[in-house]
Amino acid sequence: MNDLMRWLLNLPPQASTYAARVDGLHYFVIVATMLGSFGVFAVATWFLFRYRRGAAPPPPVTPRIEGTLGSEALTIGALLTLFIAFWIIGFRQFIHIRTMPTDAMEVYVMGKQWMWKFAYPGGQSSVGVLYVPAGRPVKLVITSRDVIHSFYVPAFRMKQDAVPGQYTLAWFEAKEPGTYPIACAEYCGAMHSYMMGDVVALPASEYEAWLAHPEGFVAVRTPRPSDHEGPYFSASDRTPLIAQGEKAMADSGCLRCHSIDGTPHLGPTFSGLYLRREKLAGGGDVVADEAYLTESMMDPGAKLVEGFDNIMPSYRGQLEPVQVGAILHFIKSLHPNDARAAHPNPLPLDGGTP
Ligand code: CUA
Numbered sequence: 114m115n116d117l118m119r120w121l122l123n124l125p126p127q128a129s130t131y132a133a134r135v136d137g138l139h140y141f142v143i144v145a146t147m148l149g150s151f152g153v154f155a156v157a158t159w160f161l162f163r164y165r166r167g168a169a170p171p172p173p174v175t176p177r178i179e180g181t182l183g184s185e186a187l188t189i190g191a192l193l194t195l196f197i198a199f200w201i202i203g204f205r206q207f208i209h210i211r212t213m214p215t216d217a218m219e220v221y222v223m224g225k226q227w228m229w230k231f232a233y234p235g236g237q238s239s240v241g242v243l244y245v246p247a248g249r250p251v252k253l254v255i256t257s258r259d260v261i262h263s264f265y266v267p268a269f270r271m272k273q274d275a276v277p278g279q280y281t282l283a284w285f286e287a288k289e290p291g292t293y294p295i296a297c298a299e300y301c302g303a304m305h306s307y308m309m310g311d312v313v314a315l316p317a318s319e320y321e322a323w324l325a326h327p328e329g330f331v332a333v334r335t336p337r338p339s340d341h342e343g344p345y346f347s348a349s350d351r352t353p354l355i356a357q358g359e360k361a362m363a364d365s366g367c368l369r370c371h372s373i374d375g376t377p378h379l380g381p382t383f384s385g386l387y388l389r390r391e392k393l394a395g396g397g398d399v400v401a402d403e404a405y406l407t408e409s410m411m412d413p414g415a416k417l418v419e420g421f422d423n424i425m426p427s428y429r430g431q432l433e434p435v436q437v438g439a440i441l442h443f444i445k446s447l448h449p450n451d452a453r454a455a456h457p458n459p460l461p462l463d464g465g466t467p
Contacts, residue, residue, distance in 0.1 A: 221438035224262035287314035358443025
């Protein structure tokens with residue numbers, strides 16, 4: 114049934130753990146609406162013959178037909194139940210897809226006109242090809258350097274906008290090793306349709322080999338029109354992302370007002386800040402996730418933490434997206450005890466440091 118529907122609708126393979134569920138809802142909605150349309154078509158056809166102009170003269174007055182309360186309740190109730198069923202299935206899937214798995218490995222994704230760049234916690238980076246281990250959840254922290262793009266992997270049934278100055282999150286788990294095309298799904302300029310790439314899901318052991326020697330894997334992917342943009346792997350900078358973040362932070366002057374060891378200072382300490390619930394000056398509170406932390410870099414006064422003055426300058430345009438990602442990663446690592454204890458990563462992601 115699944116294979117027949119997938120063939121009829123010309124869908125790509127279901128390569129992520131949630132792709133089959135997304136398709137299940139798709140099939141349900143398509144089949145229900147097709148059956149409904151067919152029903153309307155059948156009734157219209159029957160009326161066409163039943164009430165055609167015949168030899169007998171038409172009645173002088175068309176008889177008025179009153180519906181019964183029961184038939185109206187049945188019609189409304191059945192349709193409402195159907196639409197609520199769509200909603201319940203869709204909402205459950207939405208929650209599943211929007212809840213980031215805690216054991217996911219993270220990759221920072223940056224869209225720019227017209228390519229995708231990926232930065233890994235160990236300092237590895239790639240352009241156009243996202244290397245991931247198969248059978249393991251991968252969390253993407255996505256942003257854009259210029260205009261809105263959209264990171265779309267049809268085989269994963271996954272699509273997430275990449276917005277300049279903001280970080281958005283998405284996750285997937287590739288079921289099996291393979292190569293899955295990436296497309297940009299937001300019109301972003303003249304070369305939009307060339308803004309493509311591949312997700313290459315590797316068996317766990319090969320993925321570790323890639324982490325150790327990313328330069329050796331260039332041949333796996335197919336050539337793209339945007340290939341003239343440069344080398345696919347920058348082997349020169351293999352500084353772990355945490356160290357890059359610490360350096361970006363020092364270079365940008367963050368540490369003049371924020372401590373990293375919990376000491377009170379002009380701004381909130383970064384120690385244990387990630388996912389901490391902060392009280393806001395204007396009332397209410399906020400969880401310091403990736404989105405809040407980047408908003409605070411770009412628009413520091415937007416959600417001011419209670420007890421602090423609005424004195425921080427905006428870093429909009431001052432930081433490269435890669436630096437913002439690295440700073441985020443550094444802040445995440447500053448857990449009072451051990452950040453990795455709460456989010457264990459079975460594979461060594463920081464050049465061997467667990
Ligand atoms: Cu990037 Cu369309």
